[in-house]
Amino acid sequence: MKFQALRFALATLATIPAVASAQGSSAAPTQNIVQVAVASGKFNTLVAAVKAAGLAETLQGPGPFTVFAPTDAAFAKLPAGTLDALLADKAKLASILTYHVLSGAVMAADVIKAGAVQPVTVNGQTLDIVVRGGKVYVSGAQVITADIRASNGVIHVIDAVLLPKAAASSMGN
Numbered sequence: 001m002k003f004q005a006l007r008f009a010l011a012t013l014a015t016i017p018a019v020a021s022a023q024g025s026s027a028a029p030t031q032n033i034v035q036v037a038v039a040s041g042k043f044n045t046l047v048a049a050v051k052a053a054g055l056a057e058t059l060q061g062p063g064p065f066t067v068f069a070p071t072d073a074a075f076a077k078l079p080a081g082t083l084d085a086l087l088a089d090k091a092k093l094a095s096i097l098t099y100h101v102l103s104g105a106v107m108a109a110d111v112i113k114a115g116a117v118q119p120v121t122v123n124g125q126t127l128d129i130v131v132r133g134g135k136v137y138v139s140g141a142q143v144i145t146a147d148i149r150a151s152n153g154v155i156h157v158i159d160a161v162l163l164p165k166a167a168a169s170s171m172g173n
Helices: 002-013 018-022 033-040 044-052 056-060 072-076 082-088 090-098 108-114 165-170
Strands: 065-070 101-103 129-132 135-138 141-150 153-158
Touching: 033 044, 033 056, 033 065, 033 141, 033 153, 044 056, 044 065, 044 072, 044 082, 044 090, 065 141, 082 090
Parallel strands: 065 153
Antiparallel strands: 065 101, 129 135, 135 141, 141 153
8 A cells, every 4th residue: 555655656656857858758768867956947056066976977977866855945945054064064064965866867767666765875874654634745845746757867856955874963953
């Protein structure tokens, strides 16, 4: 029953935005994760952080990757000064950003098939994927758009910045 609810919630969230549909829904995407993020215009802060952390080349590489991408509005929810502090601490920034990335392309349907609700991120910590009220949450952040395909993986848009345990405790969260 739990996985049926997860399947329903992920299926209702699985939409392809205009950026991806412009590439042709039946054709393989031609833009990598960073290019898709830049083209959407909703991930300017994320792209700047990825570049500041030195991760842009990796996320433009062959992958595949799954990225839980916070929008600019999600970054705006962080306490004042947090983003500036992270941009000044490349190691902590990289740790937080890699907490948003899984190795492999994990589509919404893959989560259902695998039955996995705690995937391990690139930084080594796990995410908690749950369904509440028909909506999917990844470690507390709501998935607002799922399955945006890129040539080297997939993006799932979330409404909050995910903080690994060490980063959250050092920020007083």
